[in-house]
Amino acid sequence: MELRVRFLDLKVTDDVERRELLDATETALKHGVLVNGPEVDRFEALFAQACGRRFSIGVNSGTDALFLGLKALGIGPGDEVITTALSWIATANAIRLNGATPVFADIGEDLNVDPESVASLITPATKAILPVHYTGKICQMEKLTALAKAHKLSIVEDAAQAFSATRRGTPAGGFGVLGCFSLNPMKVFAACGEAGAITTNSEELRDRLHALRYNGMRNREVCIEASHNGRLDTIHAAMLLARFPRVKKVVEVRRRNAELYQKALADVVRIPVEKTSDGEFDVFYTYIIKTERRDELKAFLEREGVETKIHHMYLMPEQPAYRDNVRGHFPNAAKLARQILCLPIHEKLNPDDIAYVIRCIRRFFGR
Ligand SMILES: *Cc1c(COP(=O)(O)O)cnc(C)c1O
Numbered sequence: 001m002e003l004r005v006r007f008l009d010l011k012v013t014d015d016v017e018r019r020e021l022l023d024a025t026e027t028a029l030k031h032g033v034l035v036n037g038p039e040v041d042r043f044e045a046l047f048a049q050a051c052g053r054r055f056s057i058g059v060n061s062g063t064d065a066l067f068l069g070l071k072a073l074g075i076g077p078g079d080e081v082i083t084t085a086l087s088w089i090a091t092a093n094a095i096r097l098n099g100a101t102p103v104f105a106d107i108g109e110d111l112n113v114d115p116e117s118v119a120s121l122i123t124p125a126t127k128a129i130l131p132v133h134y135t136g137k138i139c140q141m142e143k144l145t146a147l148a149k150a151h152k153l154s155i156v157e158d159a160a161q162a163f164s165a166t167r168r169g170t171p172a173g174g175f176g177v178l179g180c181f182s183l184n185p186m187k188v189f190a191a192c193g194e195a196g197a198i199t200t201n202s203e204e205l206r207d208r209l210h211a212l213r214y215n216g217m218r219n220r221e222v223c224i225e226a227s228h229n230g231r232l233d234t235i236h237a238a239m240l241l242a243r244f245p246r247v248k249k250v251v252e253v254r255r256r257n258a259e260l261y262q263k264a265l266a267d268v269v270r271i272p273v274e275k276t277s278d279g280e281f282d283v284f285y286t287y288i289i290k291t292e293r294r295d296e297l298k299a300f301l302e303r304e305g306v307e308t309k310i311h312h313m314y315l316m317p318e319q320p321a322y323r324d325n326v327r328g329h330f331p332n333a334a335k336l337a338r339q340i341l342c343l344p345i346h347e348k349l350n351p352d353d354i355a356y357v358i359r360c361i362r363r364f365f366g367r
Contacts (some may be wrong), residue, residue: 004305005357009348010185011190017246019113021192022147024238038165043241044197047077047181049175050164050244055206058232059213061179062182065129066094067197069156069178075100076128083120083130083158084113085330086337090182091132091158092316100127104317104328107238107336110273111288112136114332115143121328122147128154133172135272136283138189141167141175152349156180160196161187161285164251168279168311173199183240188254189247195236199342227240254284254349257354261287264358268365270339287345294341297364304360309342 003132012018015097030035042057049057059065075081077099083091086106095102100348103126106117111134130150131139141155148155155176162172163181173179179199183191200206211218216227258272265271274282288311291297301308314338315325343357 002305003307005213005344005349006105006305007187007306007309007342007344008346010190012214012349013224017243020242024242025235026177028238030237034234035231037237039238042246043232046241046244048199051171051179051199053174053179053354054201055199055203057159057198057200057206057213058196058237059209059230059267060232061194061205061230062158062180062184062187062196063090063094064213065160065180065182065198066090066156066158066232068209068227069098069198070094070098070100070130071212071227072205073128073154073156073177078125079127079131079154080123080125080327082118082126082127082328083316084132084134085317085333086111086312087132087316088160088312089316089319089321090160092131092319092322093258094325095130096322101125101327102314102316102322102327103206104330104333106330107134107333107334109133109270110137110275111336111340112137112139113144115140117238117329118144119147122151122153126151126153128156130156130158131176132158132160133165135288136162136165136168136285137272137274137280138162138165138170138172138282140172140174140278143156157330159199162283163187165283166279166281177202178205183236183354185206187249188250188285189240189243190240191243192237193233193236194241195232197232236332251283253349254345255282257345257347257349258282258284258287260288260354261345261358265289265361268362268367271336273308284345287341288340288342290336290339291341292339293364294339297361300364301325301357301360302319306360307344307359310339311342346360
């Protein structure tokens with residue numbers, strides 16, 4: 001059967017939106033300040049405000065946001081950073097590339113890092129906790145913040161999937177000493193190419209990150225530390241500014257789609273739960289169901305023209321680059337990794353598309 005429901009569709013199909021993006025690009029081409037242009041400053045101010053922070057630093061990817069963030073904190077050889085077992089590999093790479101050791105904690109049924117597992121892995125070498133707000137749901141930050149305080153650790157949030165998610169009123173990127181975001185085209189707030197941002201309240205860290213994102217240059221002449229070039233392009237900042245007012249609507253549609261799934265799938269698979277009692281407001285970067293019959297269901301949906309993904313097939317510590325020398329303990333993650341399946345949830349899907357996916361899934365389970 002032909003593909004009927006795509007997992008993602010990155011084409012800009014809205015004529016008004018496309019015009020806005022082209023206009024933003026044209027303005028930048030006309031003023032010609034193609035790096036560090038005025039759009040970068042304006043974007044950073046807006047982004048910081050949206051995350052409830054004083055500053056944001058635009059960078060060229062979420063990977064760099066994490067890498068430079070940890071570097072700015074001075075995390076390096078001999079240091080341990082506790083993170084989750086289940087994330088995009090960039091999370092672990094950012095730790096390893098700084099010369100530090102990633103320590104992999106277990107996850108809960110919500111797929112986010114389990115604070116008790118994190119607590120059990122703290123050693124004198126631990127310098128930071130790197131929680132990932134997986135699927136666009138914020139981690140249990142009260143517990144993680146208390147742990148960090150008790151053990152004098154920094155918290156760096158991997159908020160790549162969670163822009164505009166909140167927990168008890170605090171937005172993603174508003175909890176840690178640093179918040180790291182990806183704005184790549186797959187993310188809920190998406191650039192038209194690679195982009196990322198870091199949030200902070202610290203003026204000192206902001207200044208350090210300004211140097212680190214440009215070869216460690218403190219000004220045009222003086223290099224204070226070896227680093228690479230990880231700046232956010234003016235044109236990307238301009239297009240991000242144009243898209244900024246649309247993010248709210250994107251999240252609304254994703255939440256509506258999630259609600260449709262919620263109502264119709266709860267009796268056949270394990271569905272994501274938004275705990276309003278914990279003040280959760282999720283943005284559904286992905287909508288991950290769990291079932292023991294995951295592989296069969298995925299193959300069935302493919303035959304019915306429904307594209308799904310597994311985020312992620314391998315835990316980070318199971319990857320060839322990591323598996324030979326793993327620190328951590330994550331039995332629940334190892335179990336859940338075989339049950340998870342991402343359904344299409346993106347904002348271009350209408351209720352009919354969702355209804356079709358629901359019908360297929362119910363049919364698979366004989367309902
Ligand atoms: C997307 C993502 C990243 C990396 O972001 P890029 O912009 O692709 O480099 C890091 N962590 C998580 C959890 C992500 O989903």
